[in-house]
Amino acid sequence: MKKEIGIFALLVGLCAVTGFENPRFFSHENLINTANLIGLFGIFSIGVGLVIITGGIDLSIGSMIALNGMLLVLALTEWHWAWPVAVAFALAVPMLLGLGHGVLITRFKMQPFIVTLCGLLLYRGIARFIANDTTKGFGGAEGFKTLQNLANGNFLGLPMPFVILIVISVVMWVVLHRSIYGRYLFAIGRNEEATRFSGINTRWVVAGAYVLAGLLTGVSGILFAFYTNSVTPSTQGNSYELNGIAAAVLGGCSLRGGEGSIVGILIGTALLLVLQNLVNLLGIPSSLNYAVMGAVVLLGVLADQMFQARSARKAARQPK
Amino acid sequence: MATPLLEMRGISKGFPGVIALDNVSLTIGRGEVVALCGENGAGKSTLMKILGGVHQPDAGEILIDGRPVKIHGVTDSMSHGIAFIHQELNVLGNLDVAANVFLGREPRNGFGLIDSKKIHADTAPFIQRLGLNISTRTRLDRLSIAQQQLVEIAKALSLNSKLIIMDEPTSSLTLTETNRLLELVCELSGQGVSIAYISHRLGEIDTCADRVVVLRDGKNAGELAHAEASHDRLVNLMVGREIKNFYVAPKGSKTPGYFKVRNASSSLHPGKKVSFDAARGEILGFAGLVGAGRSEMAKAISGLEDSPQQEIFLDGRLLAITRPRHAIDHGIYLAPENRRAEGLVVELTVRENVSLPSLEKFSRFGLINRRHERQIAAGQVAALKIKTPTTEARVLNLSGGNQQKVVLGKWLAMAPKVMILDEPTRGIDVGAKAEIYRLMRELADGGAVILMISSDMEEILNVSDRIAVMHEGEISGVLERADCREENVMQLAVGKTIPAAKPAFN
Numbered sequence: 001m002k003k004e005i006g007i008f009a010l011l012v013g014l015c016a017v018t019g020f021e022n023p024r025f026f027s028h029e030n031l032i033n034t035a036n037l038i039g040l041f042g043i044f045s046i047g048v049g050l051v052i053i054t055g056g057i058d059l060s061i062g063s064m065i066a067l068n069g070m071l072l073v074l075a076l077t078e079w080h081w082a083w084p085v086a087v088a089f090a091l092a093v094p095m096l097l098g099l100g101h102g103v104l105i106t107r108f109k110m111q112p113f114i115v116t117l118c119g120l121l122l123y124r125g126i127a128r129f130i131a132n133d134t135t136k137g138f139g140g141a142e143g144f145k146t147l148q149n150l151a152n153g154n155f156l157g158l159p160m161p162f163v164i165l166i167v168i169s170v171v172m173w174v175v176l177h178r179s180i181y182g183r184y185l186f187a188i189g190r191n192e193e194a195t196r197f198s199g200i201n202t203r204w205v206v207a208g209a210y211v212l213a214g215l216l217t218g219v220s221g222i223l224f225a226f227y228t229n230s231v232t233p234s235t236q237g238n239s240y241e242l243n244g245i246a247a248a249v250l251g252g253c254s255l256r257g258g259e260g261s262i263v264g265i266l267i268g269t270a271l272l273l274v275l276q277n278l279v280n281l282l283g284i285p286s287s288l289n290y291a292v293m294g295a296v297v298l299l300g301v302l303a304d305q306m307f308q309a310r311s312a313r314k315a316a317r318q319p320k
Numbered sequence: 321m322a323t324p325l326l327e328m329r330g331i332s333k334g335f336p337g338v339i340a341l342d343n344v345s346l347t348i349g350r351g352e353v354v355a356l357c358g359e360n361g362a363g364k365s366t367l368m369k370i371l372g373g374v375h376q377p378d379a380g381e382i383l384i385d386g387r388p389v390k391i392h393g394v395t396d397s398m399s400h401g402i403a404f405i406h407q408e409l410n411v412l413g414n415l416d417v418a419a420n421v422f423l424g425r426e427p428r429n430g431f432g433l434i435d436s437k438k439i440h441a442d443t444a445p446f447i448q449r450l451g452l453n454i455s456t457r458t459r460l461d462r463l464s465i466a467q468q469q470l471v472e473i474a475k476a477l478s479l480n481s482k483l484i485i486m487d488e489p490t491s492s493l494t495l496t497e498t499n500r501l502l503e504l505v506c507e508l509s510g511q512g513v514s515i516a517y518i519s520h521r522l523g524e525i526d527t528c529a530d531r532v533v534v535l536r537d538g539k540n541a542g543e544l545a546h547a548e549a550s551h552d553r554l555v556n557l558m559v560g561r562e563i564k565n566f567y568v569a570p571k572g573s574k575t576p577g578y579f580k581v582r583n584a585s586s587s588l589h590p591g592k593k594v595s596f597d598a599a600r601g602e603i604l605g606f607a608g609l610v611g612a613g614r615s616e617m618a619k620a621i622s623g624l625e626d627s628p629q630q631e632i633f634l635d636g637r638l639l640a641i642t643r644p645r646h647a648i649d650h651g652i653y654l655a656p657e658n659r660r661a662e663g664l665v666v667e668l669t670v671r672e673n674v675s676l677p678s679l680e681k682f683s684r685f686g687l688i689n690r691r692h693e694r695q696i697a698a699g700q701v702a703a704l705k706i707k708t709p710t711t712e713a714r715v716l717n718l719s720g721g722n723q724q725k726v727v728l729g730k731w732l733a734m735a736p737k738v739m740i741l742d743e744p745t746r747g748i749d750v751g752a753k754a755e756i757y758r759l760m761r762e763l764a765d766g767g768a769v770i771l772m773i774s775s776d777m778e779e780i781l782n783v784s785d786r787i788a789v790m791h792e793g794e795i796s797g798v799l800e801r802a803d804c805r806e807e808n809v810m811q812l813a814v815g816k817t818i819p820a821a822k823p824a825f826n
Binding site: 174178179180181183184186187190191193194195196197198199200201258 | 622624643644645647648649654656661662663664665666667668672676677679680683686687688690730
């Protein structure tokens with residue numbers, strides 16, 4: 001919990017500084033826009049976080065968002081499927097891809113980095129191929145206005161992606177922190193062997209994390225497609241997997257596995273997006289965007305590491 | 321008499337809690353093959369590790385060619401012409417033969433790069449001398465274990481070693497490979513290289529050793545020249561310490577044949593099978609030398625090893641066990657040898673560890689009933705007297721004995737029918753040991769089958785109601801309580817047959 005408090009304090013501090021320097025930060029429009037982005041990025045970051053807790057990694061997120069968005073556009077505008085069918089399809093495909101990752105990793109003992117790196121290349125290529133490498137838009141959204149409103153509208157004055165993120169966070173918080181499945185995820189991340197010796201089918205638990213990551217990426221992918229209102233297969237979702245990993249790590253997930261929390265991932269996501277907002281609002285050249293993100297993640301993890309080492313030393317000094 | 325190559329005088333070495341070596345002496349002549357024998361934990365490996373620079377002795381002196389030397393580290397040892405071939409080979413599978421032989425002392429060419437031509441040319445004669453028919457450019461992971469071992473010997477020879485230490489060199493070799501290695505040992509000794517050879521296998525010692533030095537409980541127990549080294553005399557030297565008696569007889573009634581295992585096998589000893597019967601209410605001890613295949617048998621029974629022809633009967637019913645979950649569902653639990661790697665998730669709390677295998681029992685719709693979980697954990701903490709501030713403490717912070725109790729707690733919470741304990745008291749202090757013995761006895765009296773694997777002779781003799789002794793992947797005999805004596809166990813452990821031994825099953 002300490003970790004979350006530390007980074008939450010950092011988030012509050014950043015918001016205060018940005019707001020002080022440029023009051024537009026607290027304008028209704030800017031807050032809504034930031035919340036919308038937090039929703040879009042937060043959903044798949046939770047998926048990445050689950051995979052990281054098992055000790056794995058998922059690099060395929062960005063390409064999956066592109067492929068998924070493209071399939072949705074095609075299903076709605078060219079194949080003229082009913083929108084619930086199209087949505088089910090756009091969720092099933094990334095789940096199946098996630099299952100594929102999980103099986104390759106647990107049955108065939110391939111490294112998660114390699115499996116999902118190949119996914120990154122593969123899905124981007126497929127997305128570009130099926131669209132003839134052209135941008136495809138939703139047009140007037142004839143026949144799926146409801147879906148568009150669901151994805152792009154407001155609820156109680158809040159942007160839908162943010163509302164959906166909150167709902168997903170609550171569900172995933174229960175799954176991760178209160179369910180058997182969540183407990184197994186943490187146990188496997190720490191010591192897969194001992195977990196297996198306790199009679200748990202560790203393969204399915206790990207594969208399940210990749211399926212969940214696929215599902216959450218699918219949800220994000222649909223929302224992103226409506227956010228941009230068209231999908232350019234070569235750029236849609238480009239390098240978002242890195243945002244997800246950065247958010248999870250900043251939020252306290254350890255790449256060694258076995259550590260992390262939903263609240264942490266949410267704060268991590270928010271922090272990254274507030275940083276981008278800060279770069280814009282404070283007139284910092286936007287070319288420095290990535291550099292600022294990199295520096296903050298680096299410093300955040302370094303500070304956490306030093307803090308932990310200090311408390312470990314303190315604990316060692318106290319007699320047991 | 322010529323000065324011997326090596327003399328170790330009055331070597332003592334203590335580790336926290338144990339005296340591993342107490343005033344041990346060892347002499348090895350030029351070109352002599354000396355076998356070192358003794359039970360598990362007699363101090364053979366420690367003595368050799370002192371010679372190899374891995375450990376420093378607390379007392380005593382080492383003379384090489386009559387001159388006293390200090391061996392502070394592995395490099396010192398190497399510079400005195402000593403090469404150590406460990407049981408787990410120290411080779412780099414991703415490099416070729418020549419690179420392994422010259423690792424750490426690569427000759428350079430004019431550009432400061434590795435002189436590859438020279439290392440291949442210099443390696444070739446050594447591997448030929450050992451009868452290895454391979455290219456010096458072969459990667460080590462392409463070679464068999466036996467061939468890798470020969471590469472290590474080639475390295476030793478290329479370093480001009482005068483003494484080669486081999487720690488159980490044949491433990492993972494086939495019979496033909498073993499014979500080839502023994503021939504080679506004889507050849508090397510003919511060429512003036514001395515060999516110190518740790519082995520449990522008396523047959524091998526008989527083939528190639530000039531002399532056998534026996535250690536017992538960290539002391540010299542005696543030595544035998546080749547001609548005197550019979551099976552019986554060796555075993556007599558290895559055993560013979562005083563053993564305190566703290567055996568507690570079972571109170572409950574026994575049901576013989578309640579648990580039956582047939583044809584359990586493991587990859588460690590392919591082709592070998594283990595079958596035995598165990599009674600409800602008894603503690604059946606499994607003795608044997610390290611590498612006899614006891615842990616592998618336990619894992620096979622628990623569904624953790626591939627054991628295709630295995631049949632397990634509990635109370636007359638044939639159980640299909642191919643996965644750990646199957647064994648657990650039938651009440652067959654394993655407290656594994658390697659507690660921290662296999663028994664516990666040490667970073668999790670006591671509560672989370674205790675509940676890990678049984679979570680499904682106190683949850684609804686996949687959600688954990690935390691109150692129930694805490695009760696179960698608190699119950700085990702109280703019942704087993706686990707010393708922990710709360711059930712929320714990380715297992716990491718508990719002592720070894722209390723960690724072992726957490727392992728037991730997680731299984732006792734699920735009422736074991738068959739509890740397998742692999743080295744249950746390794747690394748645990750005396751007080752906690754006694755408590756664990758008491759718990760095992762209570763469980764047995766309560767109607768469970770206890771299978772206890774132990775390499776501690778005192779423990780195996782005092783805790784078991786019967787002892788099954790394993791030798792190279794098979795049970796060589798079972799001793800009834802009246803015959804549970806150290807010499808009987810040792811005879812069976814080295815593969816001899818004795819009249820007192822009963823068959824393991826009917």
